[in-house]
Amino acid sequence: MKRSLLLLAALLSLAATAQKTVLFSTGDYTGYPYRIPAIATAPSGDLIALSDIRPCGNDIGYGRVDILMRTSRDDGRTWSYPATVLAGTGNPGLDCGFGDACLVADRERDELLLVCCAGDVPYWSSKIGNTQRIVCTHARLNPQTRRWEWNKQPTDLTQQVFETLLGNRVNGLFMGSGRICQSRRVKVGDYYRVYGALCTHVGNFVIYSDDFGRNWHVLGSATESCAPKGDEPKCEELPDGSVLLSSRKDCGRYFNIYRYTDARTARGEWLGVVASDETPGGIKNEARATDGEILLVDATEKATGRKAVVALQSVPAGQGRSNVSIYWKALDTPAHYDTPAHFAADWGGCYQVSQRGSAYSTMTLQRDRRIGFFYEEEPGYYQMVYLPLTLETITGGKYAVR
Numbered sequence: 081m082k083r084s085l086l087l088l089a090a091l092l093s094l095a096a097t098a099q100k101t102v103l104f105s106t107g108d109y110t111g112y113p114y115r116i117p118a119i120a121t122a123p124s125g126d127l128i129a130l131s132d133i134r135p136c137g138n139d140i141g142y143g144r145v146d147i148l149m150r151t152s153r154d155d156g157r158t159w160s161y162p163a164t165v166l167a168g169t170g171n172p173g174l175d176c177g178f179g180d181a182c183l184v185a186d187r188e189r190d191e192l193l194l195v196c197c198a199g200d201v202p203y204w205s206s207k208i209g210n211t212q213r214i215v216c217t218h219a220r221l222n223p224q225t226r227r228w229e230w231n232k233q234p235t236d237l238t239q240q241v242f243e244t245l246l247g248n249r250v251n252g253l254f255m256g257s258g259r260i261c262q263s264r265r266v267k268v269g270d271y272y273r274v275y276g277a278l279c280t281h282v283g284n285f286v287i288y289s290d291d292f293g294r295n296w297h298v299l300g301s302a303t304e305s306c307a308p309k310g311d312e313p314k315c316e317e318l319p320d321g322s323v324l325l326s327s328r329k330d331c332g333r334y335f336n337i338y339r340y341t342d343a344r345t346a347r348g349e350w351l352g353v354v355a356s357d358e359t360p361g362g363i364k365n366e367a368r369a370t371d372g373e374i375l376l377v378d379a380t381e382k383a384t385g386r387k388a389v390v391a392l393q394s395v396p397a398g399q400g401r402s403n404v405s406i407y408w409k410a411l412d413t414p415a416h417y418d419t420p421a422h423f424a425a426d427w428g429g430c431y432q433v434s435q436r437g438s439a440y441s442t443m444t445l446q447r448d449r450r451i452g453f454f455y456e457e458e459p460g461y462y463q464m465v466y467l468p469l470t471l472e473t474i475t476g477g478k479y480a481v482r
Contacts, residue, residue: 099467099468100465100466100467101156101159101465101466101467102463102464102465102466103129103131103150103159103454103464103465103466104131104133104148104150104162104463104464105460105463105464106460106461106462106463107460110133112133112134112135112137113133113134113137113460113461113462114131114132114133114134114148114462114463114464115131115132115134115179115440115456115462115464116131116132116179116180116181116257116440116456117129117130117131117257117258117440117441117442117454117455117456117464118130118131118181118182118183118194118257118258118259118442118454119183119258119259119442119443119444119452119454119466120183120184120185120192120259120444121185121444121445121446121447121452122185122186122190122192122221123185123186123187123188123189123190124153124190124221125153125155125446125447126151126152126153126190126221126228127151127152127155127156127444127446127452128149128151128183128185128192128228129149129150129151129152129159129454129464129466130147130148130149130165130181130183130194131147131148131181131464132145132146132147132148132179132180132181133145133146133147133148134179135168135170136170136177139179139180139202139203140177140178140179140180140197140198140199140202140203140212141176141177141197141199141200141201141202141203141205141212142177142202143168143170143176143177144168144169144170144176144177145168145177145178145179146164146165146166146167146168146177146178146179147164147165147166147178147179147181147194147196148162148163148164148165149162149163149164149165149228150162150163151228153226155446155447155448155450155468156446156450156452156466156468159466165178165181165194165217165219165230166178166194166196166217166230166232166234171200172200173199173200174198174199174213174215174236175198176198176199176200177197177198177199177200178196178197178198178215178234179196179197179198180196180197180254180255180257181194181195181196181257181258182194182195182196182255182256182257182258182259182260182276183258183259183260184259184260184261184262184274186262186271186272186292187262187264187272188271188272190220190221191218191219191220191221191292192218192219192220192228192230193216193218193260193274193292193293194216194217194218194219194230195214195215195216195237195255195260195276195293196214196215196216196234196255196257197212197213197214197215197254198212198213198214198215198234198236199212199213201213203252203254204252205252206251206252206253206281207251207252208242208248208251211238211242211251211252211253212252212253212254213236213238214236214237214238214241214253214254214255215234215235215236215237215238216234216235216237216293216294217230217231217232217233217234217235218230218231218292218293219231235294237296240295240296241253241278241287241296245287245296245297245298245302246280246285246298246302247302247303249282249302249303250280250281250282251280251281252280252281253278253279253280253281253285254278254279255276255277255278255279256276256277256278256279256312256313256314256327256328256371257312257371257440257442258314258371258373258440258441258442259314259373259375259442259443259444260274260275260276260315261274261275261314261315261316261317261323262274262275263275263317263321264317265317265321265343266321266343266344268290268344269290269291270291270292271289271290271291271292273288273289273290274288274289274292274293275287275288275299275315275317275323276288276289276296276315277313277314277315277325277327278313279310279311279312279313280305282305282308283305283306283307283308283309283310284305284306284307284308284310284313284325284327284334285298285299285302285305285306286298286299286300286306286313286315286323286325286338287299288346297346299323299338299346299348300338300348300349300350301350306325306336306338306350306353307325307327307334307336307353308353309329309334309353310325310327310328310329310334310353311327311328311329311369312327312328312369312371313325313326313327313328313334314326314327314372314373314374315374316374316375316376316391317376318337318376318411318417318423319376319389319411319414319417320414320417321340321343322337322338322339322340322417323337323338323340324336324337324374324417324423325337325338325350325353326372326374326393328369328370328371328372329355329357329369330367330368330369331357331364331365331366331367331368332355332356332357332358332362332363332364332365333355333356333363333372333393333395333424334353334354334355334356335353335354335356335420335423335424336350336351336352336353336354336420337350337351337417337419337420337423338350338351339351351419351420352419352420353420354420354421354423354424355424356424359421359424359425360425360426361425361426361427362424362425362426362427363393363395363407363424363427365395365396365397365398365405366397366398366399367395367396367397367398367399367400367401367402367403368400368401370395370396370401370439370440371439371440371441372393372394372395372396372440372441373392373393373394373441373442373443374391374392374393375391375392375443375444375445375451376389376390376391376392376411377389377390377392377445377451377471377481378481378482379410379471379479379480379481379482380479380480380481380482381410381478381479382472382477382478382479382480383478387482388410388411388412388479389410389411390408390409390410390411390471390475390479391408391409391410391411391417391423392406392407392408392443392451392474393406393407393408393409393427394406394407394433394441394442394443394453394455395407395441396438396439397430397432400437401437401438401439402434402436402437402438403432403434403435403436403438404432404433404434404438404439404441404455404456404457405430405431405432405433405434406430406431406433406443406453406469406474407427407429407430408427408428408429408430408431408474408475409426409427409428410428410478410479411423428475428478429475429476431469431473431474431475431476433453433455433467433469434455434457436457436458436459437457437458437459437461437462438455438456438457438458438462439455439456439462440455440456441453441454441455441456442454442455445481446468448468449470449471449481450468450469450470450481451468451469451470451471451474451481452466452468453466453467453468453469454466454467455467
């Protein structure tokens with residue numbers, strides 16, 4: 081009996097390992113490194129995964145960087161060959177390189193929005209009048225060919241974001257890579273509102289768009305950061321329609337919440353930033369500051385059948401950049417998320433995804449109700465790994481996606 085149980089455990093472990101798919105492999109025939117995952121689920125069910133390929137071997141501003149795409153029509157079982165979304169030239173100017181993709185699929189139509197960094201100026205070298213650039217582009221699914229067709233000429237948002245929105249008060253900025261949040265509640269015009277979180281030299285700001293990324297506005301103050309010490313940030317929408325900021329820091333996350341007084345006009349206020357590692361039961365990991373993802377999913381508590389919402393936060397849990405994990409918390413009542421301090425406290429558990437060196441991560445809810453997890457993992461600094469997970473696996477069997 082013991083031997084049979086060991087064999088079953090080994091087979092289950094093998095099956096779980098076999099689900100991992102390396103979508104972009106550093107050390108492949110190109111000889112170039114890959115970094116920075118982004119993934120989204122379209123209404124058609126297509127999964128769209130993006131990654132930097134870096135011929136220059138470094139971040140945007142140091143030479144040529146391209147953004148590549150792979151897609152899956154069968155919930156991640158098979159994937160298309162890599163295709164180029166935006167190609168850098170390596171020459172001075174806006175098109176020197178494109179990278180650090182931020183991606184969202186519209187919830188009503190098969191349309192994608194990509195916001196990314198661009199140009200020949202590194203983030204930390206940015207100065208007013210000579211900054212790293214921020215651009216966007218869109219794609220639609222061709223119903224005849226079933227191919228995603230991108231606008232190959234990106235729209236330069238640099239002047240709009242730096243000057244019009246922030247009044248030339250920051251030297252450098254970029255939008256936190258990975259997942260752009262789209263509201264399920266706020267719709268003004270043809271599209272549900274989207275939220276992009278900015279990392280700047282003076283902290284985080286959140287901007288929003290009601291026309292799917294063509295025009296942007298600041299959520300709250302354009303002069304006072306909603307997380308002055310925050311690094312790479314993400315946004316998510318809470319069950320009451322408030323906007324959650326989750327931002328990179330050493331040994332945890334910064335959380336803040338924007339509470340609307342009038343959602344249509346975006347009037348409201350930020351409630352105050354909180355550090356999770358200084359909060360009872362909050363996320364407190366060993367890793368230095370690293371990008372991660374925040375995602376809320378509608379769930380059912382399996383023991384009782386009660387409806388719930390589960391918050392998922394991915395971040396490396398080990399020392400340095402290692403052991404990428406998913407922390408989770410059930411938001412049973414508004415008292416669990418009515419303030420940043422309450423949201424930051426009392427996380428229910430942690431599921432370790434990686435056993436090795438691993439860094440940036442992002443995730444999406446797939447058509448088959450699994451969580452499509454896309455992350456960087458050693459060896460090779462890094463392989464871009466896709467892994468589908470059930471909510472039952474992440475929460476130890478306590479919750480399932482509904």
